[in-house]
């Protein structure tokens with residue numbers, strides 16, 4: 588049974604998409620800018636209206652409350668949102684370990700969000716997402732603003748998370764080397780259509 592199953596999913600402007608993610612699997616999505624990668628992630632997590640069938644562990648999306656679905660299938664957008672002034676207000680207690688693994692000292696919880704760089708915000712948003720313990724991660728270019736060291740940290744944290752929780756990930760990247768490093772499989776988006784990398 589797949590962890591995530593997506594069948595004939597389409598929005599008003601893109602799709603249809605069909606894919607499956609196994610437990611523990613990391614599938615990378617590559618493809619040109621504007622080809623529809625972010626739209627795919629948004630449709631799966633139900634941020635944009637869509638038709639088709641999406642199921643988590645064989646339970647249909649319609650059987651979840653919207654809040655339950657978005658916590659179970661967690662999106663890390665390219666530009667994460669912040670709703671409070673300090674970093675710590677976005678985290679429940681017990682986030683120190685993941686923050687440390689992503690290269691932060693404990694004092695980060697006292698930071699003003701406004702002072703964080705784009706790369707720091709990206710890593711903080713990943714830590715925030717993992718604290719919710721989603722079964723599926725939808726990662727939209729999570730290392731786009733990062734140096735090599737922090738890119739390696741993010742890759743390692745996500746890999747460990749998938750292995751320890753049997754979660755699955757769809758990871759959008761423009762970095763061909765990263766796709767090989769972290770992907771169990773690669774899907775290529777071309778003008779709104781998904782294809783197996785082996786077939787392109």
Ligand SMILES: Nc1ncnc2c1ncn2[C@@H]1O[C@H](COP(=O)(O)OP(=O)(O)OP(=O)(O)O)[C@@H](O)[C@H]1O
Pocket residue numbers: 600618619620621622623624625626627776
């Ligand atoms: N609400 C919308 N209505 C119509 N077109 C849209 C809408 N949202 C996005 N698009 C278009 O759909 C296309 C796909 O956008 P998307 O953000 O998914 O691209 P992407 O593959 O993630 O690109 P990038 O790699 O640059 O992030 C783009 O041409 C975009 O302008």
